[in-house]
Amino acid sequence: MMTLPKFEYLAPKNISEAAELLEKYGEEAKLIAGGTDLLVSMKQKLFTPNYLIGLDGIAELQTVHFTENEGLTLGSCVTLAEITKNKMILEKFPLLALAASKVATVTLRNKGTIGGNVLLDTRCYYYNQSFFWRQSLGFCMKKDGTFCHVAPGSPTCRAIVSTDVVPVLVALETKITFFSAKNGKRTVDLKDFYINDGILRNRIQPDEVLVSLNIPTSPKGFKGTYKKLRRRETIDYPMLGVAVSFVEDKNLIKNVKIILTAIHSSPFEVVEAQQLLENQKPTQEIINEAAEICYKLAKPLDLTNAPPLYRKKMVRVLVRRALEELANC
Ligand SMILES: Cc1cc2nc3c(=O)[nH]c(=O)nc-3n(C[C@H](O)[C@H](O)[C@H](O)COP(=O)(O)OP(=O)(O)OC[C@H]3O[C@@H](n4cnc5c(N)ncnc54)[C@H](O)[C@@H]3O)c2cc1C
Structure with missing residues (x-):
């Protein structure tokens, strides 16, 4: 049986207090929101923090706010379950609710948060295992070792981004805001936040708390799946996730987004396919061509429980299906 390592739980009352604790304890501490990912990883001894700084008692992180001008602002600790059933989100941002509904299962969505999903660790068959299992293989470069079992000789870790909601958030042009005790607030485009390296993963600073996400109001004619x-x-x-959206304007495709998850270490925006589709009529021929480009450019490795070639072929299938659905082909 895998047990949790010992830690002290700290319960800040507001964002400033959380950020101060994070600065004070540095690498000895980790923030915890729903804990659905972190606690499993702690049992596997992937993380052994002395302090857990709990965010779920901070009211400011639980808010959902919408205006036409400002769009949707979500506190980082809004649960995925809330996103799947909030009436305003279902009406104005159905694509977001759809992606949230695909995460894990009801019990995990009841605890799991949108912030935890944005900051989810990358995953790999050789990493998300017990200490004993990893030790028997001599560990791997992402944790405790130097070798990559998936791509021997690779200078970087190839663990994959495994969040379902992030590709949709990128398609929706989300901005995220952090707070640190030293530097105050910082806002960035989610699109520029991730790094295609399984260890580095993203550009959060060690002393930052993710405070909120902002999603602009979708324009008329917006479609997504x-x-x-x-x-x-x-x-x-x-094993693969495909977010596709565009604005239909006089039967032409505008501002098209095709974002893949669970293929590379960061969300993969297939710019070449987007360029092909932009300003075109959504015909079956052009949809097939765009799906073919995505197939060619996706380079999955052997680090989930499905063969990489199968996942690569399914990129073509899912991109085609998504575009057909939106184009009503
Ligand atoms: C069996 C199982 C199946 C799952 N299936 C899926 C799935 O299908 N799709 C999917 O996307 N996810 C899946 N997950 C992962 C997880 O449930 C979700 O991604 C969830 O949204 C994570 O949120 P959380 O609040 O529980 O994160 P936590 O576990 O609390 O935190 C995750 C990471 O984010 C950091 N963090 C959290 N909040 C903040 C913040 N505000 N500021 C700074 N750092 C923060 C934590 O320190 C930690 O490193 C699964 C998990 C399990 C156990």
């Missing part, structure tokens, strides 16, 4: 490939229709992380 999210397709997920997984072994079982519940619980499983994505």
Whole structure:
């Protein structure tokens, strides 16, 4: 049986207090929101912090706010369950609710937060295992070792980004805001936040708390969908996820986004396919061509429980299906 390592739980009352604790304890501490990912990783001894700084008692992080001008602002600790059933989100941002509904299962969505999803660790078959399992293989470069079992000789870790909601958030042009005790607030485009390296993953600073996400109001004619490939229709992380959106304007495709998850270490925006589709009529021919480009450019490695070639082929299938659905082909 895997047990949690010992830690002290700290319960700040507001964002400033949380940031001060994070600065004070540095690498000895980790923030915890829903804990659905972090606690499993702690049991596997991937993280052994002396302090856990709990965010779920901070009211400012639980808010959902919408105006036409400012768009949707979500506190980082809004749960995925809330996103799937909030009436305003369902009406104005159905794509976001759809992606949230694809995460794990109801019990995990009741605790799991949108902030935790944005900051989810990258995953790999050789990393998300017990200490004993990892030790028997001599560990790996992401934790305790130097070798990559997936791509021997690779200078970087190839663990994959495994969040379902992030590709949709990128398609929706989300901005995220952090707070640190030393530097105050910082806002960045989510699109520029991730790094295609399984260890580095993203550009959060060690002393920062993710405070909120802001999603602009979708323009008239906006359409979007999210397709997920997984072994079982519940619980499983994505083996591939495809977010596709565009604005339909006089039967032309505008501002098209095609973002893949669970293929590379960061969300993969398929710019070449987007360029092909931009300002075009959504015909079956151009949809097939765009899906083919995505297939060619996606380079999955052998680090989930499905063969990489299968996942690569499914990129073509899911991108085509998503575009057909939006174009009503
Ligand atoms: C069996 C299982 C299946 C799962 N399936 C899926 C799936 O299909 N799709 C999917 O996307 N996810 C899946 N997950 C992962 C997880 O449930 C979700 O991604 C969830 O949204 C994580 O949120 P959390 O609040 O629980 O994060 P936590 O576990 O609390 O935190 C995750 C990380 O983010 C950091 N963090 C959290 N909040 C903040 C903040 N405000 N500021 C700074 N750092 C912060 C934590 O320090 C930690 O490093 C699964 C998990 C399990 C156990």
